[in-house]
Amino acid sequence: MNEKCQIFCDFDGTITKEDTIGKFLRLFADDKWLEIEKQWKDGKIGSRDCMTEQLALVKDVAVNDLKYFYYNIEFDESFIGFYNDLKKRNINFTIVSDGFDIFINNVLRKYDLQDIKIISNKLEIKDGKFIPIYDDKYKSCKRKSGVCKCKAVEEESCDYNYLVYIGDGLSDTCVSGKMNKIYAKNYLAQYLSSKNIPYIKFNNFEEIKI
DSSP states (O other), rough: SSSSEEEEEEOOOTTSSSSSSHHHHHBBOTTHHHHHHHHTTTTTTTTHHHEEEHHTTTOOOOOOHHHHHHHOOOOHHHHHHHHHHHTTTTOEEEEEEEEHHHHHHHHHHTTTTTTTTEEEEEEETTEEEEEEOOOGGGTTTTTSSSSOOOHHHHHHHHHHSSEEEOOOOOOHHHHHHOSSSEEEEEHHHHHHHTTTTTOEESSGGGGOOO
């Protein structure tokens, strides 16, 4: 590849096989989180408000239960070889997630992948409460997301002339149209098909060729 390449990648449902926030809420939150989730999917609220309201339903999770949760997140282990190959070839790779740093970091630590650059929301645990912290620079996001992926990608891509995006979900739809190449699955693949935006379908990272 002659172009100077930057790869952006979603985390939940893309690098992991399941949504970490969804699993966390299923395990530890009041079932009302599903009503709030539906409002988000229906476009009535942004993910920033959605996650704040959902996390308010979580109370006093034991440390050992949290460790068990992190350890048992399903992970696409083909990502490890994919990422190590990019490092050998000096291709920049950044995780861009509307999820939370504490979930992402703990999952990656299990696989010794702590060197990956991550753009995400932050999550603070204080007095048994889970408090989301959002970067003010993303407040203008049209989708009212915690992380505006469009803005994050714009800031990170100034020095690159070939941009690749890998994703699977609703939070990836806006930014995907700004890429030179897109690898997609699940909801994102359906969305791109409906908009006639070219993409390459994938199931795991062994199928992604950069």
